[in-house]
Amino acid sequence: MSVMTVKGPRVRDFTGAERSLDVMLAYGEATETLLAMFVYGAGKADPLAYDCGEAWFGRVEVDVSPDARETVGLLGECGEVWLALLGEAIGLEAPRSLAGLVGRLREQDPVALRATLLRAVWESGKRPATPEQLAAAAAGDLIAFDDLAELTGRPASGMRALVEMTAERAASLVVSAVEAFGAVVESEVIAVLAQDARRVDGLAATMDPPALVERLTNGITFELQPDVTGVVLVPSVVVSPWVTLTEHGSYRVFSYGVTDDPGADPDAPPARLIEIYKALGDEKRLRILGELAGGPLGLAQVTERVELAKSTVHHHLRILRTAGLVRVTVFGDHDKAYSLRGDTVPEAARILEGYLGRRAADGHDEEGRS
Numbered sequence: 413m414s415v416m417t418v419k420g421p422r423v424r425d426f427t428g429a430e431r432s433l434d435v436m437l438a439y440g441e442a443t444e445t446l447l448a449m450f451v452y453g454a455g456k457a458d459p460l461a462y463d464c465g466e467a468w469f470g471r472v473e474v475d476v477s478p479d480a481r482e483t484v485g486l487l488g489e490c491g492e493v494w495l496a497l498l499g500e501a502i503g504l505e506a507p508r509s510l511a512g513l514v515g516r517l518r519e520q521d522p523v524a525l526r527a528t529l530l531r532a533v534w535e536s537g538k539r540p541a542t543p544e545q546l547a548a549a550a551a552g553d554l555i556a557f558d559d560l561a562e563l564t565g566r567p568a569s570g571m572r573a574l575v576e577m578t579a580e581r582a583a584s585l586v587v588s589a590v591e592a593f594g595a596v597v598e599s600e601v602i603a604v605l606a607q608d609a610r611r612v613d614g615l616a617a618t619m620d621p622p623a624l625v626e627r628l629t630n631g632i633t634f635e636l637q638p639d640v641t642g643v644v645l646v647p648s649v650v651v652s653p654w655v656t657l658t659e660h661g662s663y664r665v666f667s668y669g670v671t672d673d674p675g676a677d678p679d680a681p682p683a684r685l686i687e688i689y690k691a692l693g694d695e696k697r698l699r700i701l702g703e704l705a706g707g708p709l710g711l712a713q714v715t716e717r718v719e720l721a722k723s724t725v726h727h728h729l730r731i732l733r734t735a736g737l738v739r740v741t742v743f744g745d746h747d748k749a750y751s752l753r754g755d756t757v758p759e760a761a762r763i764l765e766g767y768l769g770r771r772a773a774d775g776h777d778e779e780g781r782s
Contacts, residue, residue, distance in 0.1 A: 433621040434642030440508030442501035453488030480592030486570040496532030499660040510594040522579035634742040688760040691735035708751040
């Protein structure tokens with residue numbers, strides 16, 4: 413415990429007091445469209461990394477105009493740009509329609525919209541851009557743009573193409589792409605999101621925000637920073653099984669995958685059970701869990717200990733996190749630590765016992781009826 417001595421006027425120190433966080437649920441056509449653009453731009457190279465799979469990407473190729481796909485492809489190397497627009501969707505009134513988002517974007521000053529996209533790429537880096545540098549690049553100053561690329565180490569050639577054209581043309585392309593990608597968001601998806609939101613409403617009444625975030629994201633947690641006043645939870649079908657983390661003002665925004673399928677076969681093994689045991693059924697992942705059993709580690713530390721490529725370790729950690737076996741703690745804006753969630757294996761045993769017990773009971777019932 414630290415002790416602070418204050419001389420002069422009397423001070424009541426509340427710096428150690430617990431703070432409560434606001435929790436906001438945001439979903440609808442607008443949020444799901446932006447996440448669809450993010451997934452298409454980020455996942456084309458590896459569609460199987462997303463639960464929607466190759467069929468969804470094939471549908472995008474059919475239902476979305478070539479111009480819109482080209483715009484998203486152009487910016488695919490910096491997919492954060494679409495997440496940056498989540499703030500615009502979150503600010504809409506429910507039901508957060510696509511038309512509302514398109515209208516809001518069209519009302520924006522084109523240079524300001526381009527600045528929002530640039531900010532997503534460069535303001536959050538370890539060598540963040542200054543507001544003056546971003547303003548100059550957004551206004552079309554290519555020298556300022558190239559200086560930013562060199563400063564941050566993120567060339568973003570697709571974004572450069574957007575800066576080379578007029579701000580009005582760039583804004584028109586972005587808004588048209590958003591409008592076109594709305595074609596892949598079905599009403600049934602919105603119904604699933606609404607159903608999940610009702611479930612989360614119930615959980616929010618009994619859980620504090622960090623615990624709620626960890627529950628919904630299967631292991632993502634964060635250290636409460638002084639500038640954070642709340643969290644925004646964005647359920648999504650298309651982003652599953654990934655979690656995206658971004659900001660909206662003083663709020664942390666978590667987009668998490670909704671995987672519940674109301675039409676699932678009632679006799680099938682629970683999806684949660686399959687997910688856990690699939691994650692455990694790999695020697696490399698078991699080695700990683702063994703290292704984390706000794707305490708939290710960063711990605712570089714895990715990579716060094718298991719002697720695998722960083723990209724391979726990151727892939728395995730994602731699977732373990734999705735299965736609820738690993739917790740990811742975000743420190744500040746960039747640093748992460750991975751730790752073991754010791755309650756998941758006993759949970760898997762209970763689910764397995766429950767499933768086998770139910771199937772055994774069903775078998776006895778069928779024998780009794782025969």
